[in-house]
Amino acid sequence: MDLFDALVLIFVALAAINGLKVGASSLFFSYGGFFIGLALGWWIGSMTSNFFASNITSSIVRMLIAIALLFLPAMVLGSVGHLFGNKVHNWMGSHHLQGLDNGGGVVVSVVATLILAWLLSSVLANSPNQTLNSQIQRSTILRAMNQTLPSVPVNGLRRLVTEGGFPSVFSGFAPLPPGSVQEATxxxxxxxxxxxxxxxxxxxxxxxxxxxxxxxxxxxxxxxxxxxxxxxxxxxxxxxxxxxxxxxxxxxxxxxxxxxxxxxxxxxxxxxxxxxxxxxxxxxxxxxxxxxxxxxxxxxxxxxxxxxxxxxxxxxxxxxxxxxxxxxxxxxxxxxxxxxxxxxxxxxxxxxxxxxxxxxxxxxxxxxxxxxxxxxxxxxxxxxxxxxxxxx
Known part of the structure; x- marks a missing residue:
């Protein structure tokens, strides 16, 4: 099993436990705010990627900027959604619906975690770190999601993490080499x-x-x-x-x-x-x-x-x-x-x-x-x- 697959499964298991504890209603609004923030971060990143890519030479710094642009708005709006979701969760508990809410929380949390892994891997799949890229692109789980789900529109953000000197060849994951071949003598x-x-x-x-x-x-x-x-x-x-x-x-x-x-x-x-x-x-x-x-x-x-x-x-x-x-x-x-x-x-x-x-x-x-x-x-x-x- 690929290391990244193992990490994804660990986070999915932890997410399921958290979902059972927190409940679907709270998570629905938390993740709803989070994904709205991701969309806002994607838009900001797309609008500013040319500026950062042209003025910052360090690929590591550009990668950190891409992560910050994507996740800071998501964390802020996710926190706002969490506050509202807690009120809904408490209301459902007072109306004897907590068991249903907690069971649904497992589903919401697992699905949201997989989507987050897919989105983050789509941005970082061409980062300056070759080891990280290899782990992401050889992940069976993420590659299956990448082949099944539509392409993520993160080209602008991907420009910030792509190694300088070459354009990005693929919107998704690159095809794995079929094996080594003999080269010219x-x-x-x-x-x-x-x-x-x-x-x-x-x-x-x-x-x-x-x-x-x-x-x-x-x-x-x-x-x-x-x-x-x-x-x-x-x-x-x-x-x-x-x-x-x-x-x-x-x-x-x-x-x-x-x-x-x-x-x-x-x-x-x-x-x-x-x-x-x-x-x-x-x-x-x-x-x-x-x-x-x-x-x-x-x-x-x-x-x-x-x-x-x-x-x-x-x-x-x-x-x-x-x-x-x-x-x-x-x-x-x-x-x-x-x-x-x-x-x-x-x-x-x-x-x-x-x-x-x-x-x-x-x-x-x-x-x-x-x-x-x-x-x-x-x-x-x-x-x-x-x-x-x-x-x-």
Whole structure:
């Protein structure tokens, strides 16, 4: 049994005992006020998440703010409801209805406790603490609730607890990896580096008072693909390759799919070919880019599975569906926008995020989605807005 499952069961048992003692009438008003306060906290958090995410760099502090925004109003209104509920409970006792009230209290308390666990886990499932994330997302109870109940609209609050550098991929829990696979060999990695490494570039720019860095690759003569979250809020991005630094103009920006296309002056690196087929699980691949703002780096990887990921856009808004590969690879901030290569040097996808529960699992957008958007961008290339910055 998962540790988090054990904790949930312990709290459910304690809640049942408390419900039998306190009664349904008192708990109904207590939890009623509590959940109204949660809704108010969610609304406040959604309205203020952009401010906190952009101005507070510590992910731990942001997580504490998210918890405070969600639960302080809930505790206040829950206390008010408790006072009113006690009066109703006393009235029922005076009318010889206490047995019925106490029995109903068990049901109310257990249901409310499970709902609270579900709500809290939905907010914290992508926290900066990988151990906490793993315990939450591997919980049989919470995963069953997440699959059965509708998605919790907490994208704004989730932005405060998501690790900086990557967007959140899923609105709910991430699919668990099916198991480990064989990655590309050292010689296969070196072959890709030798053959196509010169076409993988670094993206650098200043947005919202901070330097933003990521990776990209040449996809057509004078055009580079990267992630939208790499250039979000940047008006004058630069592309760096082996010959130097080149000024770029963003001609395509899609915050939903998380893709951007840059037109680059004096860029002579050869374009990479897209592999728009869907790779089978266990296919060996290579991740290439400039992680953590450092030098060129290549890592072996392998395809774990392919699926449609339902999440929010790079700003934590709305509901979007992306076709993605779940890959076994070391993915770090700065890898975003870099290619996921086949061992024959073709681009199978664009690396855009990593798992919050497993340090050796990442995610890449399928090249088929890139190809259709590339055709749109190249049909009439014009500079477009990169909208606002994101956290991280």
């Amino acid at each position: 050292a010689s296969q990695v070196q072959t890709d580096v030798t053959n196509v490494g010169q076409s993988v570039v670094k993206i650098v720019g200043v947005g919202c008072g901070q330097i933003q860095e990521g990776s990209g690759f040449v996809v057509a003569n004078g055009y580079v693909v990267t992630n939208a979250h790499v250039v979000a809020g940047i008006t004058d991005p630069n592309v760096q390759d082996s010959s130097g630094i080149h000024h770029a103009v963003v001609v395509y920006f899609d915050p939903n799919f998380d893709l951007a296309i840059l037109q680059v002056r004096n860029l002579n690196d050869p374009p990479l070919q897209l592999d728009t087929s869907t790779l089978a699980p266990a296919t060996k691949t290579v991740v290439i880019g400039y992680p953590e703002g450092g030098p060129f780096n290549a890592q072996p990887s392998g395809i774990l599975q392919e699926f449609q990921a339902i999440g929010s856009n790079i700003y934590g808004q709305g509901s979007v569906t992306r076709p993605v590969y779940q890959i076994q690879a070391l993915v770090r901030p700065g890898n975003s926008g870099g290619p996921l290569l086949t061992t024959s040097g073709q681009v199978a996808g664009v690396v855009f995020s990593k798992s919050t529960t497993d340090s050796n699992v990442g995610y890449a957008l399928l090249a088929s989605g890139v190809a259709s958007r590339l055709n749109t961008a190249l049909s009439n290339p014009q500079q477009v807005s990169t909208e606002g910055c994101i956290a991280g």
